[in-house]
Amino acid sequence: MSELKNLNIAERVELIQQTLDQLYPTTPIPLAHFDAYSLLVAVLLSAQCTDERVNQVTPSLWQLADNPFDMAKVPVETIQAVIRPCGLSPQKSKAISVLSQRLVSEFNGMVPADMEALESLPGVGHKTASVVMSQAFGVPAFPVDTHIHRLAQRWGLTRGKNVVQTEKDLKRLFPRERWNKLHLQIIYYGREHCTARGCNGLICGLCRACFPARKYPKKVHKP
Template identity: 60%
Template sequence: MNRAEKARKIQTVLDKLYPYTEIPLAHHDPFTLLVAVALSAQTTDKKVNQVTPRLFARADTPAKLAALDPDEVRDIIREVGLAPTKSKALVGLSKRLVEEHDGQVPRTFEELETLPGVGHKTAGVVRIQAFGLPAFPVDTHIHRLAARWGLSSGKNVQHTERDLKRLFHADNWARLHLQIIYFGREHCPAVGHDLASCPICSFAASKKRMVAEGKRRRKA
């Protein structure tokens, strides 16, 4: 089975398991989505959803958040990983939105990635989930599964993103981004996974990978 055939079969499985994919981060507009995604780095979506209600009650627009002291923001989001760094970034990006974008979240990768604390993956999530624009955000989890399934041999997320974009139609990128994340959480953990019983790994993973991961699982 070549990569294209494998990709089609994987998409069929994911569409059956996840016909509807809800955005896991609570938000109500592009700005609050941008903030939530920026907070989610090295933190679970569940934890982000626990801290954002208080943050958004205090400041849910660029102008309001730009007016806060980073220390106050840090205290609100302190349970989130890297809170000191993220609090400064959130205030900084809010000021940039007010000063350079009339308080609106920009839509292009180029503009989004100039904002403090916003990398390529965060920009991609905002593009597809806030504006419905083409993007295929690849985080470490999607990167891991793409390698496990033999869809990419990329050494980094940028390479994997290019491979996945070639394999899947752009109309499906937004849905697949979430489907793969959900599948990884529910069916395909990084450690101790039985590939032979997995709905996707059982046909997508190579024999070499099955043997290698099987040995690691038995040693664990």
């Protein structure tokens, strides 16, 4: 009986791409939105909140205002009352109000297709800006959330202890033209197959296929 051998990193990268393409040939954005502004606000709201909850809340928010010109005029307290189910409502409501005001005053009410400009807005970190750049403007980016950070470690694609290093490693391993689709594919797989508690690096199909000789659970560094 031949000894099981783990795949090398090039083999793992190829297998991961092939498997995810088969499972997720299309990658709809989980957050409901209708333009760059609504996507920006939805991603901001999704911090420490599920996409499902955000999608339940945003229709009521858009009834208040669905563009930065109108949102800039809505009292912060009114925004907070609507988005409270998403958590962190004091910070998020103020961020939505101020970023809307700044979009009006500095960008003619348009969401800038520029990473540095996006990251300068309140409540908009690197991950949020990356999502908007990739999904609203089609610019290659690789936003790393907790799902991607977890799976990248389980699949031996990074040794990074933080999302910054994980993002650098993934960008180095995968073709630039695949980044936008791949980051969504990995999120879907992490939610459905390689969950935080449902897999420990030994259970899901890709973990087993990439590391058939792995005998012990894979320790994951949280971001």
